[in-house]
Amino acid sequence: MGLPVIGKPVTIGKDEASLDLEDEYVNSPSKRKIAISTLEGELDGEIGEGAKFIRMFLLYAFGVFLFPNSGRVVNGRYMSYLKNLDAIKEYAWGLALLEHLTICITERKDHHKTYIGGCLIFLQIWSFEHLDVARPKFQLNSLTFPRTCRWEESKTTTSKIKDEFERLTKNKVN
Structure with missing residues (x-):
């Protein structure tokens, strides 16, 4: 960021x-x-x-x-x-x-809160770079900042993301 x-x-x-x-x-x-x-x-x-x-x-x-x-x-x-x-x-x-x-x-995990605080955009960018789950297609362009410009727009559904997380294995984590 x-x-x-x-x-x-x-x-x-x-x-x-x-x-x-x-x-x-x-x-x-x-x-x-x-x-x-x-x-x-x-x-x-x-x-x-x-x-x-x-x-x-x-x-x-x-x-x-x-x-x-x-x-x-x-x-x-x-x-x-x-x-x-x-x-x-x-x-x-x-x-x-x-x-x-x-x-x-x-806090969300330990106290079962319904809200996750913190900078979720950072978490999303991190997940694009490290998890092979619902990752949009990487764009080859000269834009490196902001980092979100590295990926094409994606329209992944929540149910698809959940299914992909369920099937996540160690070899899909960078």
């Missing part, structure tokens, strides 16, 4: 520093969650193009795309990583995405 996996760790602890912006948008100070709907409203409004807009957009991307969960909220503690916008590239966001997805899949 083009996110760095080497760099400063992204850790969301209970005592992460806050920004005034977080205080303005959190639903509950004890939980420090910002509703996605609040971010959508801000992005649709007259927020402008400055640092506040960039922070709101990144929080929205965190909550909807990179670190989604079932609650349609984003952890306000991510704001601590948005204080210095120039330093964002120093963090291992790809590793954080993988860790979050792993936690979400484990």
